[in-house]
Amino acid sequence: MKLDILYFAWVRERIGLPKEKLETSAATVMDLVEELRTREERYAMAFSDLTALRVAIDQELTDFDAALDGAREVAFFPPMTGG
């Protein structure tokens, strides 16, 4: 499965890019996180504390145990600070 992975705010800064394409067989968001963590130190750092992160699949907020089945876009970002 080919996914667009998006990063925002300090997650984007730590990883060093706003968006990338990834071919993966990860079944859940957590599997994807594990895969990214093993890539490089900057990924391991960005994903070191998942309680400080939020995730969206296809622009809908979800949980780290959510299935990636049929997903096209996964975004990682810190808790939102709107308003």
Next chain:
Amino acid sequence: MRIAVQSDPFDLGKESEDFAAGHTDMGAIVTFAGVVRDIEGDTLDRMVIEHYPGMTEKALIKIASEAQERWSLGDVLVIHRYGDMRPGDRIMMVATAAPHRKDAFEAAEYLMDYLKSRAPFWKQEFTADGVEWVSAKSEDEDALGRW
């Protein structure tokens, strides 16, 4: 319902006037505006707001739709800016129109509570000391519990 996500400033007076105009059955109009505030004990040079194009609009529509389902509202307006801002600049506004004020006030508070922690915006503050991402406050998350 009108939802606008924009970098341009908006005219609070004109938006409020336009929103209030044309309703003869709405006894209450509530408007709220969020403003960039200087940091206590420091000087805020500017604030930059990042957002998630696409998801932002969807999240705002969802929040406004939920408010419309929960309260008897004639209309809802949400304007939220992104990009560069300075102290005193208006970041966002919400407006609600309802036959009675309780619905208009409560719905506006609900919109604000959800905008704070469920709409994909991230604030970054630039001061003389450097640059910092604004942390989400636990009380903002807790505020959702009352709904």
